[in-house]
Amino acid sequence: MRAILKFFNSLQAKYLLIIFIALFFIQFSVIISSLILFNMDVGDLEEEYRGVEDRWHQDAENMKNISKETVMDQFRTWKQAYPQASMFWVDDNGSLAAELNTNRQIPAEWTSAYTAQFLKKRYNGNPFTVVAFLGQKEKHGFIVLELPRDNLDGKTSDRNWIYMGTFLLLFFAFMIVSLLFFRHVRKRLLSLQKAMDLRDDDNLPVLIDVKKDDEIGELETAFNKMVSEQRESRKREQQEEQLRRELIANISHDLRTPLTKIRAQTNAISQEHLSDKGRKAAQQQDESIDNIDRLIENLMSYTLLTASKLNYQPEQTDILRYMRSCMASWYPLFEQENFRIDIHLASFKHNEWLIDPFWMDRVLDNLLQNIIRHAKDGRYIGVTTEETCYYDAIVITDHGPGFDNSQYKKGAGIGISIVDLMLQQMGLDWDIASDDNGTVIRIKRLKKQPPQKDKDV
């Protein structure tokens, strides 16, 4: 029962109904027209004919003092009511006694045979003919009324107009119903499309108000279900993300707190009277704390980075301004290590780079820390710009022992991997050129692909 109800509520049922009406449209039109004619037209028409016949008989029967004049007076009276009517009188001798408006030959003498033939010919024919005996007795002959049927038919209605009108009425009704149906379907589909484009605060589509239980209603319900599932999935993902961050934050806290305690203890030890060896050990321990701290940081970042969970927010950044600000914070460290610092940042044609400044901080932290740790002997740091037809580059130069001869690879593996992953993600290229006289690192924004890629990492 429910399935049947559902079928009748469906768009399919409505569509089939429209197809059915379209297929049998003409038949419907004829049936309805006929019904109208049967109920209204035919009845009225019959009534009209019967009325004329009855009145003609009544007038003939009621006539007194029968003479040519009185009969002609009667004819004239009828003529006023039916101007197209023609009338004549045949007396009891079978002679034509009077006539009015007969525009054809009426025989002057009426034999029995002719009279019978006339009656037979006019039965249900055109013109509509009524024959009535004159007076109370049949001795005065009979009078005949001839009335063109058009004259009576036109008074009631025209059958063709009924058919045409019904057809047109049904046609327009069908057109309007079809139009309304398709407009309604279209409107609901457009609303659905609009709702799909509308975004909530969480950037997912908003739920749709399902009003009908038809196919579009089912589509809306399915869409709502999909959005809800997506929202649920995102919520789960956010919860997992939150758990992951909490875990990392807790691990970070659990590792760094004891490191800080070790530093406090190292600090306390170094304030005691120590031998040179003891002081050096305390200093090395302090440096180890920094190294472990950096390793922890890199490890956490690497884990997030490889799982694509590290927050990445690229923005158009003036790279020269950014580099100046970054080097301003690193300057005292290099200064403290007695580096010769050579910063020359010439403007590129386009200084805006699409980067995440926090990621770029991490990249430069790794690269510059490596120089302080592994290229200290060279006592030189150069940060310059280089512009070619293939790329714009930030060039970081040191005069250390070179990548292969230093501890770069040993100690900075994860740091270099982070640099590589982050630069790749930011759409930047990089290379390292290194020999015994130092290392040159280029962070490049490619303008077009160079003919031969020269990545030496």
Place this chain on the structure above:
Amino acid sequence: MAQILYIEDEIGIGEWVEQSLTEKSHSVMWLTSGDNACQYVGLSDMIILDVMLPGLDGFSLGKRIKKNHPDMPILILSARTSLEDKLEGLEFSDDYITKPFHSEELAARVNVLLRRFNKRHERLQLQHLIIDTNDMSVTSQNTGEEILLTGKQYQIFQFFIRHLNQILTKEQLYEGVWGEPYIENDKTLMVHIRYLREKLEEDPTHPAIIETIRGIGYRVRK
């Protein structure tokens, strides 16, 4: 000397920080939880706050303190190093140091914050100049006379003193003083620095107070 309220639950770290700051002439009130911290806030010049505390966590406590005492400098000292944590912390705090830290760095940052919030009456000596950080008056030790600066020169010098020992890029300096975006190759700042040097430096052709950092900007170093 400043009164510092320090909240840290780790005994080893708490003792070390207390000792380090006391050695730098500060008076430290150290609490191991944030539960009763609010009653000591009014007595302090600044707050140093750990994040992962028993009971009320550092972020909630810091937000509460900042809401009631907007002029109170807050420094977060935390082992939580993620960007999200730093951003959350810096929403209400004025500095964020991650563990493990160096005690010298902590002391330096405490001084910067105290200076920034004018919590410390300090007389700075830069070469032959004596600067009162409260009213920013500048006196030459050579002549004993106060050096009068124009409005813009005063603002530039004040910006330098607030960021003492820090290298400031031309953009940072210009935007910090003028409050407008710096236009590349604009000479306005350079001209003002030249006039400022003429007033402050003993030998403006070899500046010793306002240092030029080639390729980056300027620095005033103590």
